[in-house]
Amino acid sequence: MRSRGSHRFATVLVALLALVLSACSPGASEPENRQLIVGTSVAPNSMDPSTSDAAAIPQALLYNVYETLLKIDGEGNLQPLLASEWSVNPDATTYTFELRPQARFASGAEVTADVVVDSIQRIIDDPAVLPVLKSQMEPIESMRAVDANTVEFVLARPSRSWLYSMAQTAGIIYDPAALGSLATQPAGSGPFVFDSWTQGDQVVLKRNDNYWGTGTRLAGVTFKSYSDANAMNAAMLAGQIDIISNVAAPQALDQFNDPRFTILEGVTTGEIVLGFNHQTPVLQNLQVRQAILHAINREGLRDSVWAGKGLLIGSMVPPTDPWYEDLSEVIPYDPERARELLAESGEEPVSLRLRIPTLPYAPGAATYITSQLAEVGIQVTVDELEFPATWIQQVMVESNYDMTIVAHVETRDISRFADPSYYWHYDNAEFQQLIADADAAASDAEQIALMQRAARILADDAAAGFLWLLPNLVVTKADVTGVNRNAPSLSFDMTAVSAPPN
Template identity: 25%
Template sequence: MRAKKVLVLLTLAVFLVMASGCGKGSSAPSQKETKPLTVGWAQWCTNLDPGDGYNGWYTMEFGMGETLVRVGEGMKIEPWLAESWTRVDEKTWKIKIRDNVKFHNGKILDGAAVKASLERTIGINERAPGLLDIASIEAQGNEVIIKTNNPNPSFMTSLADPFATIVDAEAAEEMGDKFKENPVLTGPFKLKEYVRDERVVVVRNEEYWGKKAELKEVVFKYIPDANTRIMALQSGEIQVADKIPAEQVELLERNKELKVLSESSGRVHMLVFNLERPGLDDINVRKAINMAINRDDLAQKVMSGTGIPAIGPFPPVLPFGGSELKGYHYDPAGAKRLLDEAGWKRGSDGIRQKGGKKLEYTFLSYKSRPELPVIMEAIQSQLLDIGIKIEINNVENISEAMKGGDFDAAIYSFSTAPTGDPQYMLETVFLTGGDNNFGHYSSEKLDALGRKLQSTFDTEERKTIAKEAQQILIDDAAFAFLVYPKIITAVHKDVEGVVITPTEWYFLNSNVGYKG
């Protein structure tokens, strides 16, 4: 009996030692690593090639892509894949690439790879040639020397744009169209699965040059309908939902299982007028529309306080935001007088007309930003009060609809200065012939300021130019700047490390964790 007791005690001791060893030295993954974070995303990529259109926004949001520099706190440029940079002269930049960076396929990132990537981007992205204006790139080991055709003060900030995501250009050449479904990038996460228009699954990059990601796997689901995203969040199907409608914020804040994250954005919701349409080619009509819109109501009532009334295109979160500019105050009586004086008289149906032309239009909207159709309905009512009739047509792809040119006006949400510099929006949206100048606006004075901005390196002077340009845009009333929306994302209480930034690009990073 004594021998049996000793044997039992020895067996128990061995078991306890083994159990203790498993608790301290086990390599078994934690629950945080084994359970993926699932995210509901409102807008979606056409493919995963960062250089193609705006797809770089998504590969960066999904934690896969990185640029040479990034927009940091205070909307200032900071190092990322580039360790440092120097402006040699007005047309020459020397950039030092960070050591020990590997692509997802194990290839080392060096100056030659950066050169090949940027040259590829310039060849396939319609915005890149104008914004970067590169004449030549020379690779020297872990450095690149880049010469621009003209002085380009916004060159380094333009390198933060996701179209400049660094890719393995050799792999892209070898893979052809397959690269669009499986890009070779450098970020803390790499692709596991891509199902077009449905989901993207990424996994931790174990050879990442920086801090290893907290999460092992993240699933991004394309859920364009806001109500469906919210129901999926409440049911636990997803743990993150982006672009929360303003009217749902209070409801979600009452849910103790959820957290609502809100941050000022660098975005503006605005109306783009097609200046080739009869009536809208009259500045008095456009000014009357601006005066008839109650921006305070849009921000406080329609958007439940999640918007800021807009003056010009740039919101106050930016150092050149136009809080002191002279904008349009809500003045429906003044709008009516202006239309009367311009010869636009009400007909028997209450709609204004002149020379046989009625002020009847179809305004485009889209639902992937759920507040936009609601804003449009409010504007529809406000314009009817002054004698302008609006029909609303919700479309799937607002940019493509406007590019076709067959539209009267459209509500459009634009990220105004995602790299922290005003030149981006001025060149692409407002200058004559800009890629996103859908309404065919043209101003010699604004073009002159745009050219001045293109050769001005002094930061304070650039701010002054940007404010002068905004006042011209306001005075010409070719657009109606409505509200600056806040970014609203809802997450499960066990999700950690999500930081909402004005650029909207840097959602998934190494610090995001999930304790569920």
């Protein structure tokens, strides 16, 4: 039997051998002098993810420039980031995080427990911070720096969603010296640092040469926005960009079946939702809502608009959530049943305004849905609204619509239906209680069971039309590696991406 001492010697010998081999490998530890260009569909309207809910901001900055205590990996699981480990007490109300003592902001300032407390306190206190981020931190009763590298959070009640939120935008740890200029000069602790932003065009990041952890091997990354999906595809074919973050014209995907490119197909958290304004009197009638959904051939819609790409869903749950189950046939395509329900509803004739954003999937989906609803006797008027500003103001802020179509890309956003003030104005007490109970659940199994019941309510109640799940269709140049196949968070994570010099 080998002694403990000889085992330690063998471990050291293997480690030394690995170092020697690494040192002998040409360029194995050298950064690559290549600035990759990532094509995106939407341009950010600010650089501050705490005050603007534009998904394009965390797409470029989360995990790349800004870091959190925990990180959502490519499979949707939580992993350590600024915190090396964390623990929770038996009643799930006290969380203790051990910070990495070497963690630094790009400015050189230390990421300490006091800084973490101040960053989260800003989310809670600053009136300019988005209400949705404040609500994610609402369970916190108190927090304190136990010592320089240990931070403790005490929750007023158990909250499983709170820990997940700490790995997202609400949990970003900001450099306290830069809080006054975050809208134009983001400052974090990530492997990239902000270089420049040309509004409506591009965000340029460069390598953080003083990164505290395992740094990126890239010289940097540029997120370049294209309002025209075909123009982005043409730029890829011409070699002008290195990555398409998500193909916005999947009908054209076949043109990348070429040795010059790699196609990655995975899942996102982006549920394309035919949203109902439950303040509209006719849409308060369950039979009308069910009729609308029975009238829509969602498989045909997806095939027509999105080239058959993307999972059909029946509720606000993607397959990366542990409580996912297939509810896509709860209200199946059945135009005859739709006509029957309309006749039974007593609401005929039904006339609705469908106000949609200028996003790649929305106009085609609106045309298809309008035609199908007309076949069962529902008349629809379509308005296209500039995205994000006009659509957000008219639809999300003013609730000036009857129906809309938009992809909700936030993780685990089924809880939005538990907030009657949210722009859908869906108000179901049983659903709200299930969401609350699931958040305080004592075990994973209990949480999953409660969330499945909640998801089923949304499907049965026709709370919205859950059309299909946006697929993650990424195209890279063949020599680019390390891009996640799935997109379980808002981040387009470039931290492990590699590419040889041009």
